[in-house]
Structures are given as structure tokens and as C-alpha cells.
Amino acid sequence: MIGFAHIAIRPMLARLVALGLLGAVGAGPVFSGLDADSEIEAARARLDRAREQAARQPGVPPLTAADGDALLAAFRARLEALAGTGAVVIDGTLIEPDPARPALPRLRATLRGTAEGLHGLAHAVETGSPLMAVEEADLTVERPADAEIGRPTLMRLAFAARGVVTGKPAQPRRAP
Structure with a gap:
């Protein structure tokens, strides 16, 4: 029976390892997508500041x-x-x-x-x-x-x- 139990567990362990590998491979794009979202937000904020600065009247010239x-x-x-x-x-x-x-x-x-x-x-x-x-x-x-x-x-x-x-x-x- 011990030998049979090991045989029944092996496919299940292989499936868990394969599922873990798929999860790790799938998590990479999710995390990079989150990084891209934060980079896009930062770029939008910089663009908004640049637009505000361009819309302001030019600075006062020095003496x-x-x-x-x-x-x-x-x-x-x-x-x-x-x-x-x-x-x-x-x-x-x-x-x-x-x-x-x-x-x-x-x-x-x-x-x-x-x-x-x-x-x-x-x-x-x-x-x-x-x-x-x-x-x-x-x-x-x-x-x-x-x-x-x-x-x-x-x-x-x-x-x-x-x-x-x-x-x-x-x-x-x-x-x-």
C-alpha cells in the first residue's frame, strides 16, 4: 500500500508544481502591469505640471x-x-x-x-x-x-x- 500511495501522490505533486510554475509565470505580467500603471500615473502628473507651467504667465524679468x-x-x-x-x-x-x-x-x-x-x-x-x-x-x-x-x-x-x-x-x- 505504501508503494501505491506514492504512485497516486506523484501526479498530484506534479500538477501542484506545474500550477505553481504557471502562477509564477502569470504573476510577472500582472506585477509589471502594476508598475506600468504607476509609471503612467507619474507621467500624467508630470504632463499636468508641465501644462500648468506653460499656461502660467512668463516670469518677471530681473533688474x-x-x-x-x-x-x-x-x-x-x-x-x-x-x-x-x-x-x-x-x-x-x-x-x-x-x-x-x-x-x-x-x-x-x-x-x-x-x-x-x-x-x-x-x-x-x-x-x-x-x-x-x-x-x-x-x-x-x-x-x-x-x-x-x-x-x-x-x-x-x-x-x-x-x-x-x-x-x-x-x-x-x-x-x-
Whole structure:
């Protein structure tokens, strides 16, 4: 009987092994199909992002000039245009070359005005056209408010931004 039992089990074991092999062979395409689905979804997401980016309006151009003097003049003109809309006075502007990045000199400005005027100017500098990347800013109280005579707080804003020189490198210089 033991011999007969082994004979009856062999075909069943062969069938189980064959079924296991068929399952393993059939699982390969299923798993690769799942991988393909995830790759298709990732490609669709990239395509959607590319379409959104293409649909957006072009970026704001940076503040550029052919040389350092022209860049400082453009910076000063931009600040004067923005200061004219609020209660802001420009005390001084200067250009500082950066030896590590000669095409991207640092532009410094010192301004006085009301908190609202300086806030509006700072917001316009960072978001308006032409774009200036503000690297540092220092806001201090120049004179406190006086409620008795109706005088607002006078603030001082000193900031440094970057501009782009497309020609010869900038030289240190103050604007008149």
C-alpha cells in the first residue's frame, strides 16, 4: 500500500508544481502591469505640471543693465517710482560688486517713511517688475509716533537686493 500511495501522490505533486510554475509565470505580467500603471500615473502628473507651467504667465524679468552705473541708475529710478506712490524718502543707494558673482552685484538702499509706505515699497520691490531678489533687510524706528500732534511713526528701511549686469562688472559707487 505504501508503494501505491506514492504512485497516486506523484501526479498530484506534479500538477501542484506545474500550477505553481504557471502562477509564477502569470504573476510577472500582472506585477509589471502594476508598475506600468504607476509609471503612467507619474507621467500624467508630470504632463499636468508641465501644462500648468506653460499656461502660467512668463516670469518677471530681473533688474538688469549693461554695466554697474546703469544698474545703479535703474535701481534708483525703480525706487523713486515706487516711493512716489507712498510716504517714502530715499536717503541713499549704492552698488557693491560681489567678487564671487561679478554679474550679480548687491544693490543697497536706505529709505525713510511710514510703516505703510515702506511696507508697500518692500512688497513692490519683491513682487513687481523688474524683479529684485532681496537678500537682507533691516527695519528700525527712526522717530516714534506722537498722537498729540498727529505725527505717524517714522521708520527706516535698509535693504540689499541683487541686480544683473550683462556687460562689464560693476564698480563700487553711490548714486547722486
